[in-house]
Every structure is written in structure tokens, then in C-alpha cells.
Amino acid sequence: MLLNFNYDLFSIDENIEKKIQTLQNYLILFEQSKNSNTFTELNALMQLLESSFIVFEEHLVIDLFSHCKDLCCHLNAKEQLTRLYFLLAMAYFKQNEYKIASTHFIQSAKIATNSAMYDHTCIAYCYTAHCFLQMTHYEKALNYTKTALWFSHKQQTSDSFVLNHIYYQFCLIYKTLKLPYVNYYMNFLDEFLETEGYEQDKGKIYSLKASIQADEKNYNKEYEYLQLALACYLKTYNLNRQIIILNSILNCPASLKTTSQQNQYIKQLKKIEQAFKSAYSSFSFKKQLLQFDLDQTKYPILTFDLNDVDFQKICEDTLADRPYLFIVTLKDQSKLTSAQMIHKYKMIEEILFQEIDNDAIISTFLEVQLIFLIQKSVTKDNPSLLPKLTKLIENQVGPISYGYAQADQDTVSCRKLYNHAYVNFYYNHTN
Amino acid sequence: MFNDIQSLQNNHLPYLFHDSSIYTVSKIQYEQYIHLIEQYEALFNTLPFSTQDTPYLYDVGRDLYFYLSNKPNQLIEHPSYSLIYLVRSTLLLLVKKSEAFTKTAKNIQQDTELSFIYSTMLMSAIWEFHKAAQKIDNIYFEIQTTLIFKNIDLRTLFSEKYVEIEPYPKKFATLQQKLAKLYSNLVKENPSFFENLIEQANVDFSSYLKIYHFIPKGDA
Numbered sequence: 001m002l003l004n005f006n007y008d009l010f011s012i013d014e015n016i017e018k019k020i021q022t023l024q025n026y027l028i029l030f031e032q033s034k035n036s037n038t039f040t041e042l043n044a045l046m047q048l049l050e051s052s053f054i055v056f057e058e059h060l061v062i063d064l065f066s067h068c069k070d071l072c073c074h075l076n077a078k079e080q081l082t083r084l085y086f087l088l089a090m091a092y093f094k095q096n097e098y099k100i101a102s103t104h105f106i107q108s109a110k111i112a113t114n115s116a117m118y119d120h121t122c123i124a125y126c127y128t129a130h131c132f133l134q135m136t137h138y139e140k141a142l143n144y145t146k147t148a149l150w151f152s153h154k155q156q157t158s159d160s161f162v163l164n165h166i167y168y169q170f171c172l173i174y175k176t177l178k179l180p181y182v183n184y185y186m187n188f189l190d191e192f193l194e195t196e197g198y199e200q201d202k203g204k205i206y207s208l209k210a211s212i213q214a215d216e217k218n219y220n221k222e223y224e225y226l227q228l229a230l231a232c233y234l235k236t237y238n239l240n241r242q243i244i245i246l247n248s249i250l251n252c253p254a255s256l257k258t259t260s261q262q263n264q265y266i267k268q269l270k271k272i273e274q275a276f277k278s279a280y281s282s283f284s285f286k287k288q289l290l291q292f293d294l295d296q297t298k299y300p301i302l303t304f305d306l307n308d309v310d311f312q313k314i315c316e317d318t319l320a321d322r323p324y325l326f327i328v329t330l331k332d333q334s335k336l337t338s339a340q341m342i343h344k345y346k347m348i349e350e351i352l353f354q355e356i357d358n359d360a361i362i363s364t365f366l367e368v369q370l371i372f373l374i375q376k377s378v379t380k381d382n383p384s385l386l387p388k389l390t391k392l393i394e395n396q397v398g399p400i401s402y403g404y405a406q407a408d409q410d411t412v413s414c415r416k417l418y419n420h421a422y423v424n425f426y427y428n429h430t431n
Numbered sequence: 432m433f434n435d436i437q438s439l440q441n442n443h444l445p446y447l448f449h450d451s452s453i454y455t456v457s458k459i460q461y462e463q464y465i466h467l468i469e470q471y472e473a474l475f476n477t478l479p480f481s482t483q484d485t486p487y488l489y490d491v492g493r494d495l496y497f498y499l500s501n502k503p504n505q506l507i508e509h510p511s512y513s514l515i516y517l518v519r520s521t522l523l524l525l526v527k528k529s530e531a532f533t534k535t536a537k538n539i540q541q542d543t544e545l546s547f548i549y550s551t552m553l554m555s556a557i558w559e560f561h562k563a564a565q566k567i568d569n570i571y572f573e574i575q576t577t578l579i580f581k582n583i584d585l586r587t588l589f590s591e592k593y594v595e596i597e598p599y600p601k602k603f604a605t606l607q608q609k610l611a612k613l614y615s616n617l618v619k620e621n622p623s624f625f626e627n628l629i630e631q632a633n634v635d636f637s638s639y640l641k642i643y644h645f646i647p648k649g650d651a
Contacts, residue, residue: 121477125473147474
């Protein structure tokens with residue numbers, strides 16, 4: 001049985017803007033469904049979580065996992081529970097948390113087996129193998145792949161999509177181990193390349209082929225395969241993969257490649273990088289997301305009780321390699337409309353981007369607040385960023401009230417971080 | 432076969448008591464079994480969740496491993512454990528009597544890894560068998576509610592200390608007898624059903640080995 005699960009999490013024929021819009025709609029649907037029955041709520045929530053990967057909002061899965069799991073349990077919805085664990089695993093997988101991801105992939109596989117969703121078991125096993133490969137546990141990676149193949153035979157799975165996942169995994173492991181068995185499994189993948197659709201998977205295969213050719217120093221062949229991979233990924237709107245492939249193309253020393261082609265790819269890369277940046281800092285969605293937290297923001301106790309001196313200290317702290325969230329209250333809130341505020345304070349963000357030249361800052365407006373989420377790479381490289389930011393805003397609007405929080409071991413999402421920052425802000429503002 | 436989806440949340444293996452096998456084997460052999468579970472984690476994880484709720488299934492799996500990995504003249508059954516673990520010993524006996532099992536057991540020749548793989552396949556077969564038995568008589572629910580089999584060492588029920596309170600754990604013994612009888616009768620009434628399940632385990636075993644030991648022709 002092959003379920004209608006989308007394993008690549010990047011469906012075709014839609015652009016990013018449309019995806020963001022879709023995600024917002026799902027968010028609204030989910031909010032509205034809370035007033036209806038649990039079945040409708042679960043469906044809306046699953047749609048939201050499925051879509052969250054498209055615009056880098058997969059933290060939503062981690063955030064809403066517990067609630068979604070409760071709904072699945074309440075409704076005895078095994079299929080959704082299987083999928084939920086898979087999405088959770090994918091969220092961790094994308095954060096390079098392979099150990100945690102593997103645990104959830106296994107959990108997803110086990111629930112799938114119990115629910116006779118054998119195709120899903122095999123695919124989840126392939127992803128588990130991939131996690132072990134990333135952790136350099138080669139024997140386990142091979143074991144999971146072999147078991148996936150055995151299990152697909154046992155359950156008489158003949159679906160080419162499932163088998164493609166398994167053979168691809170074999171190729172990847174044997175290539176990593178530098179064992180001469182890659183071509184044997186590549187023959188199966190060549191057959192898969194003849195099928196219609198599955199652009200994401202085809203892109204992966206061509207990319208692997210290119211990498212094999214690169215190892216053998218056949219750069220012209222590598223170039224050809226990279227071009228094919230790019231053609232596939234361009235159909236999927238997987239911007240991240242497109243950028244990776246384009247960078248490989250630009251760095252490929254193929255004699256076939258002309259200067260005009262090289263220039264063309266440089267232009268294409270710039271264009272895609274811009275689209276990636278815009279998708280990554282999709283303010284509109286963040287705004288929607290944070291509205292969810294309004295009822296949770298008034299914590300009875302102060303989690304982070306920091307004064308200005310402590311604040312400075314944190315900024316300079318070399319251990320501060322976790323995300324910050326920074327909230328600023330705007331004095332001219334009543335005079336300006338939301339659109340005007342965005343226009344006015346957009347400048348701050350532009351300056352930040354220019355100065356830092358890093359995409360790891362997300363800014364948004366939540367009613368009268370200007371919010372910055374600063375990711376760890378920025379804080380690590382720029383320990384004085386937060387005081388600089390404060391100064392920058394004060395130059396723009398005069399004295400401000402602000403709140404901030406730094407993620408700790410227990411902070412798993414932007415939402416929790418926001419709550420902490422808000423508490424800090426609340427006390428600074430009122431006392 | 433599960434009624435409660437909550438059971439799917441449990442990702443841990445059922446607790447296996449050390450030194451509780453029907454066979455008297457060394458501590459090293461117990462540890463070796465744990466090591467093999469880790470080594471063949473992928474295979475072991477293909478056992479569905481509901482196997483964890485099947486009484487004694489994991490213990491029987493381990494007993495079978497010890498049986499397969501030791502030479503017959505080295506195997507000594509613990510004298511009182513056959514009585515304490517009546518269901519387990521009955522299941523073991525039924526499996527050992529199977530022609531399909533004897534054939535494969537002979538070929539394994541006490542190889543530890545093969546013994547482990549085959550015992551895992553047999554666990555799957557026993558689980559299927561238990562599901563069929565449960566359909567005839569819903570003893571499963573009674574077992575689950577009357578006796579907490581998980582994480583409780585049944586040997587304590589027969590210990591001297593316990594005997595002072597209750598001379599003989601009658602209710603427990605009756606339930607065990609009932610389940611053991613149910614298994615035996617099912618095989619007696621329909622021997623081919625049980626035999627087919629073991630045959631299927633044999634097929635799975637050989638196909639697993641074929642894939643596991645398969646070395647493709649290299650391009651070198």
C-alpha cells in the first residue's frame with residue numbers, strides 16, 4: 001500500500017509566495033478548526049505541519065507535536081501518527097540532529113508496521129539509514145538499508161518509488177565506503193529515471209551520479225549530470241538544493257563549460273539566492289505565527305530576570321551561541337498603521353543586513369512590537385550585535401523599551417523564545 | 432491488533448529478566464543476546480508494537496536463541512522453570528516439535544548470529560499464532576488485567592517468602608494452564624496452520640540471509 005504521503009516535502013508547480021500564502025491559510029484554518037470537532041482540527045493541523053517545511057517553518061512541527069499527538073491518540077488515527085513522527089524526524093533531520101531524527105524515524109516505521117503501512121516502513125528505514133550514515137555508523141546504515149530491502153520483499157512491495165529509495169541508499173553508502181558496488185544499484189536507479197514525475201528524487205540521483213564522476217575526475221560527465229540535476233530541482237522549487245547544485249556547477253572544472261554558460265549560472269544563482277532570502281525571512285508568516293502566542297505571553301513568573309548590565313554581559317558572553325529573540329516597543333504605535341510601521345522600520349532591517357551580511361536574522365511586527373530573531377551564527381560571530389541593534393533603533397526612534405531572551409537547552413522553538421523575551425520585555429517596561 | 436494507540440508511544444523493548452531463561456546458560460550468553468539485539472536493531476525493530484503485549488513472546492524468542500546457539504548436549508533445562516513458565520515451555524515444545532523448525536535448526540549449526548536472526552523470525556510466527564489463538568478465546572484481556580506480566584519477575588510468586596502468604600499462586604497457575612492448553616489444542620486441531628507459520632519464518636529467514644550476505648558484482 002503506497003500512501004499519499006509527500007516524502008520530498010517540496011511539491012511542484014507552485015512558487016514560494018504562493019506556498020507562504022497557503023501556509024497562512026492553513027494556519028487560519030487550524031485556528032478556526034479549534035472550535036469544531038477534533039477530527040477537523042487534526043486534519044487542519046496536519047495540513048499546516050506538512051506545509052511548514054516549504055518556507056523553513058519546520059519548527060512548527062516540534063512546537064505543535066505534542067498537541068497533534070494527543071489528537072491522534074484521541075482519534076486513534078494511526079496513519080496520521082505515523083506521518084507525524086515522520087515529520088518530526090524530518091524537522092530534526094533538517095537541523096542535522098541525526099540521533100534524535102533516527103529515533104523518530106524508527107518510531108514512525110514501527111507504527112507504520114503495526115498499521116500495515118509497509119511501504120512507509122521501508123522509506124522510514126531508508127531515512128534512518130541516512131541518519132546513521134551521517135553519524136558515520138556505517139554498519140548500522142547498511143543494516144537498516146538491507147532490512148528495508150528484505151522487508152519490501154517480505155511484504156511484496158513492488159512500488160518503484162519505495163525501491164528507488166532503497167537502491168539510492170545503497171549507492172550512497174557504498175560510495176561513502178568507497179566499495180565497488182555502486183554501479184550494481186545504479187542500474188536500478190537508471191530505470192527509475194525513465195519514469196514520469198518524482199523530480200526531487202531524480203535530482204538526487206543525478207546529483208549522486210555527478211558526485212561519482214567527480215570522484216573519478218570525469219569532470220565533463222560530472223557537469224552533464226549536474227545540469228540534469230538542476231533541471232529536475234528547478235521543477236521542484238527546492239531552492240536550497242538549487243543553490244547547492246548551482247554552486248557545484250560553478251565550481252566544476254569541466255572543459256565543456258563555456259564562459260557564457262558560467263556567467264549565465266552566476267546570474268541564475270544570484271536570482272535564486274534572492275528568492276531563498278525572501279522565503280527565509282517571510283515576515284508575514286512569522287506575524288501570523290506569533291499571534292498565536294498572545295494568550296501565552298503573560299507568564300506568571302519571570303523566567304529571565306536580566307537587568308541592563310546582565311544584558312550587556314550576555315551579549316559579550318562567548319557561550320552565547322544560541323538564538324536570541326529581541327522585542328522592541330514602538331512609541332508611535334497609535335499614529336501609524338501596520339503598513340506604515342513596516343515601511344518605517346524596514347530601514348533598520350536593511351541596515352542590519354548590510355552590516356551583517358547574514359540571513360540569520362528574522363524580523364517581524366507583532367502589533368506594536370518590532371521583533372528580531374537572531375540566529376546563533378550571528379551571535380557567535382558578532383557578540384556585540386544586540387547593543388549595536390539597540391543603539392541603531394534608538395537613533396531611529398528615540399528611547400525604546402525592549403525585551404530579549406536567549407534560547408537555553410529547553411528552548412525548542414521560536415515560540416518559547418518569544419514567550420521568554422516577552423516576559424523580560426514586560427518587566428522592563430512596567431517596572 | 433492493538434486497541435489502545437497509546438501503546439504505540441512506547442519505543443522501548445519489554446524488560447527481559449536476566450537469568451530467567453528456561454535453559455541454564457552463562458551470563459556471557461545473556462549479554463551476547465543483548466549485543467545481538469543492538470547489532471540487528473533494524474531487524475528487531477520490524478517486530479510490530481503489539482508483539483510487546485503478547486505474553487512471554489520476547490522471553491520465548493530468547494529461549495529459542497539459546498536453544499539454537501547451544502549444542503543439545505550442553506543444554507540443561509532449569510528444573511522448576513518449566514512449571515513457573517508453563518506457557519513459555521509449552522510454546523517452546525510446540526516449536527521444537529515442528530518439522531520445519533528441526534530442518535532449519537540443524538542447518539544453523541549453533542552459529543550465534545544465524546540463531547539470533549532465526550529466533551527473531553520465529554517470534555513473528557509465534558506472534559501470528561498468538562493472534563489466532565486470541566480470536567478463539569479472549570484470554571489475552573484476562574491475562575493483561577489479572578496479572579501484570581511486564582516488569583515483574585514471576586519467580587517471586589513461587590519464592591519461599593511469597594509462599595508464606597499464599598501457598599500456591601492458584602489464579603496465576605490456572606491462567607497459565609488455560610493459555611498453554613489453548614496453544615496446544617490449537618496446534619492439535621490444526622497442525623498445518625502452525626507448521627505453515629514456521630515455514631513462513633523459514634522463508635523469511637532464508638530471504639533475509641540472501642539479502643544480508645549478498646555481495647553485488649563490483650565494477651572494479
